[in-house]
Amino acid sequence: MIGIIQQVLLELLDQHGGNELKQRVLKAANVDPSINYRIDKNYSDDECLRLINAAVIETGLSETTVYQHYATAFLKKAQALFPRFFEIADDSEGFLLRQARIHAVMASGLKRQDERQHVNDKFTATSIEPGKVRVIYRSANGLCRLYQALAFEVAALYDDEIEFEEPCCMHQGAVHCEFLISWPNKRQEVACD
Amino acid sequence: MTDNQNLSLRSVITQIADQLCDTIDNNFDIHVAVDTPDTEGQKLALLVNFLLENVRRSLDDMQSLNMQLEDKVKERTSLLDLILAGSNDGVWIWDIANDELTLSGRWYSMLELPHDANTQSPEFWLQQIHPADRGRFRDAIKRLRKGESEHLNVEYRVKTAHQGYRWMLCRGVCQKDNNQQCSIVAGTQTDISAMRIFDQESGMTNERYLRERVEDAITEEQSLFLVYVTVENIDAILTSSEHPSNAMLYPIIQERLSKVSNLHLVASKLSAITFAVMGFESELAATNLTIEDVCQQLRDNCANTQRTFDDEIRFEVAVGAVVSSMLRIEQSQQLINYAWSALRRARQLGQTCIFTEAHISQDSRRMRVEKELRRSLMKNALAPDYQAIYQGKTKTLEGFEALARFRHAELGTVSPGEFIPIAEDAGLMRELGYSILDSTIATIKQWQSGVLRDHPFYIAVNVSAIQLQDPYFADNVLAKLEGANVSPSRLKLEVTESTLVESFKHAAEQIDKLRQQGVRIALDDFGTGYSSLSYLRSLAIDTLKIDRSFVANLHENKQKSAIIKTVYELATELDLSVVAEGVEEAEELDFLNSIGDMAIQGFLLARPLPADEAIDQLPRGTY
Structure with missing residues (x-):
């Protein structure tokens, strides 16, 4: 995973629980307490998952709450670092359609040549029709609920209203997760046209 | 920004720039790494890698697309090749x-x-x-x-x-x-x-090809020869053997027409029974052959029997030839016309004909006769002569025979021997036949209300094969008689064996129909054919006309007199009247009278004359 993900999590823990909470989580996750995550480097998925689980346990919050807080912080950081990605998209639909490619290209770009072989993109997003996007998520990390939190946060950022369905989920034994994201207001506009 | 930060960023830019130099060989498969704790520096490295990954992906996409296109091109090229090979x-x-x-x-x-x-x-x-x-x-x-x-x-x-x-x-x-x-x-x-250029049925080159080759040779001033060949017995071969179609005969014909010494001959099919062979005079000279030799070899080839299809095939052919150097040829069509003319002569004469300058003037006369004959028929200007026929013993007038005559202001009197074959070739026999019939019926009408009003006479008219093949012939004749208010018994139609050969069944139906209405029928030229007696059995007729060849000098020829006696007895047994043709000598008449009662036709008693003269010159007391 790109280091920005862990970096945002640790900054969030530090911000809300101070260095003490951050160190507890690092320790619980069995990560070097002096680590500085770089945004231009890939880190192991397993390490990231351990950090997220430790954060849920050490904060005593529900997983959903942690994801919501994390999503808000992540988008704030991403917007600060890469404002242009947000400007290019006219709305949250445009952003989420691009997000899959940004994530895939960014993640793959940071891998060494030998690591790039046989690695599939975790996300693919396609427009089914105006106002409806299908996202396929095929990571063994199973962070589909984190994606859901991020999707709602993106929608809020653009003042859009979305409906989110997950007809297939790896937690239910499916080979991948499938998200159907709809923009009901936009679809009504299309219908009226 | 501090100096240290500036230095750090300059270092990042330099590191990235150095690594990007590796793309000089279009190698975008690199990973840019920077050694800096600065987030902006890391961001720059991140985005450079992002850009490189995008380039790689775009290149991969393009390569994939290119491969798809190449596959598509290969597939289409392969299909196109297949289609072209197929076509x-x-x-x-x-x-x-x-x-x-x-x-x-x-x-x-x-x-x-x-x-x-x-x-x-x-x-x-x-x-x-x-x-x-x-x-x-x-x-x-x-x-x-x-x-x-x-x-x-x-x-x-x-x-x-x-x-x-x-x-x-x-x-x-x-x-x-x-x-x-x-x-x-x-x-x-x-x-x-x-x-x-190929005839679909035979696989031989066709007339078009021949014409074009002739045209080329004339244009290039090459001297050539054409031999036209009609196979006269194709129908007979097909009827007598078990060949399903004449298409099976064509390869044999082609082979026989193409092999004359070492000449390179082109054999073309002109019609179902007529073929052309073309060659160059230069080859004739080289092989010491004359056109006569070529024609003879072709005849021999065709006459040679060959065991084919479990049958021996012998082609009876008529051969007409033309050599361009023997004539003044300016256009290919001339040479082709001459070849046809030579073939026509060969068929008429039953021997090979090599076309010469002399034939050109004959053809010219022939064309003139045909043209004027056609014009006369259109104007209804053809009037027959009438030759009286008398009872031999009593010299009583029995009737006349209408004989076709063609008199022309410039051509003079054209003999039937000249204009009848022309009419046949030109397809004018039907019109000629009806023209004579119309004149005859008009003459009957005139005479039956004139000097012969109290005399039971008839006029005989010759009928051609083409007329008898007309399914409406009998109806037409009867309609003409009725239209002129002439009794059918006044008309006698003369048919010959050759007239009946074409389609006997159909001809017999027409004859029966006419006879039932009172038109009398005579079998003309009796005795000259092969199967005259069989016609007597199968055809309802009234009169036998003994051919002039049996009459001439019969009083000096025992065989002729015996034949005539036998024919007369046969006719009497069958209740048929007899007319002896070509009686020119008094001795002939006496001898015929000694055999029995029969009608006499010949110069001795009357010559053929125009209608008015024929009636004026009837001796008193004969009617």
């Missing part, structure tokens, strides 16, 4: 800007030329085309290039390596450049010789 067409591509012509292997093989992988000039193509067709080809190309036609579609002949030529259909289309100018023309060449 058996040659392909040509003319790059107009560079004036280069690319031709496929098949294009060359169609012209029996070795394949040349190099490009050619358009002039090379033009040189392969028959000179007479080049103008048409040039015009078609010009129209296409000017945009006056959307497609090239032109037929032409191309010379083959073996002194022949084949017909090609060339189709193409123009590719235009940005200025709407024709930059490339490409298309196919299809061999259409099978349709154009």
Whole structure:
């Protein structure tokens, strides 16, 4: 995973629980307490998952709450670092359609040549029709609920209203997760046209 | 920004720039790493890697697309090759800007030329085309290039390596450049010789091909000869053997017509029974052969029996020939006309005919006679002569025979021996027959209310085979009689064996129908055919006319007199009247009278005369 993900999590823990909470989580996750995550480097998925689980346990919050807080912080950081990605998209639909490619290209770009072989993109997003996007998520990390939190946060950022369905989920034994994201207001506009 | 930060960023930029130099060989498969704790520096490295990954992905996509396109092109090329192979067409591509012509292997093989992988000039193509067709080809190309036609579609002949030529259909289309100018023309060449110059049934070259070859030879001032051959007994061969069709005979005919010494002859089929053989006089000279030799060899070839289809086939042929150097030939059609004329003569005479200058004037006369005969028939200006027929012993008038005559102000009197064959060849026999019938009925009407009003006479009219094949002949004759208010008993129709041979059943039906209405029927020229007696059995007739060949000098010839006596007795037994033709001597008349009661026709008693004279010169007391 790109280091920005862990970096945002640790900054969030530090911000809300101070260095003490951050160190507890690092320790619980069995990560070097002096680590500085770089945004231009890939880190192991397993390490990231351990950090997220430790954060849920050490904060005593529900997983959903942690994801919501994390999503808000992540988008704030991403917007600060890469404002242009947000400007290019006219709305949250445009952003989420691009997000899959940004994530895939960014993640793959940071891998060494030998690591790039046989690695599939975790996300693919396609427009089914105006106002409806299908996202396929095929990571063994199973962070589909984190994606859901991020999707709602993106929608809020653009003042859009979305409906989110997950007809297939790896937690239910499916080979991948499938998200159907709809923009009901936009679809009504299309219908009226 | 502090100096340290500036230094750090400069270092990041330098690190990234150095690594990006690796892309010089289009190698984008690199990973840019920077050694800096600065987030902005890391961001820059991140985005450079992001950019590189995007480039790699785009290149991969393009490569994948390129491979798909290549596969598609291969697939389409393969299909196109298959279609072209299936069509058996040659392909040509003319790059107009560079004036280069690319031709496929098949294009060359169609012209029996070795394949040349190099490009050619358009002039090379033009040189392969028959000179007479080049103008048409040039015009078609010009129209296409000017945009006056959307497609090239032109037929032409191309010379083959073996002194022949084949017909090609060339189709193409123009590719235009940005200025709407024709930059490339490409298309196919299809061999259409099978349709154009080969007879579908026999596989032999057809009359069109022959005409074109003759035309070429005349244009190139090559002396040639044409031999036209009619196989007279094809029908008989087919009837007598078990060949399912005459198509099976054609290969045999072609073989026999093509093999004369070492000559290179071209045999063409002109009709179901007529064929042409063409060759060059230079070859005749080289092989010390004359045209007579060629004709004789062809006759011999055809007459040779050959065991084929479990049968021995012997072709009876009529052979007419023409040699261009023996005549003043300016156009190919002249030579072809002369060949037909020679064949016609050969068929009439039953022997080979080599056309000469003398035949030209004869043909000229023949054409004039045909033309004037046709004109006279249209104007209804043909009037027959009438020859009186008397009872031999009592000299009482029995009737007349209407004899076709053609008198013309400039041509004079044309004998039946001359104009009847012309009428037959020109298809005028039906009109001639009805013309004489109309005149005869008009004469009967005139005479039955004139001097012969109290005398029971008839007029006999000859009927041709073509008339008897007309299913409405009997109806027409009866309608004409009724229209003129003439009794059918006044008319006697004379038929000959040859008239009946064509379609006996149909002729017999027409004759029966006429006879039932009172028209009398005479069997003319009796005794000259092969099966006269069989006609007596199967055909209802009233009169036998003994042919003049039996009458001439019969009083001095025991065989003739015996035959006539036998015929007379046979006729008496069958209740038939007898007319003896060609009686010219008093001794002949006396002898005939000694046999029994019969009618006499001949110069001794009356010559054929125009209607008025015939009636004026009837001796008193004969009617």
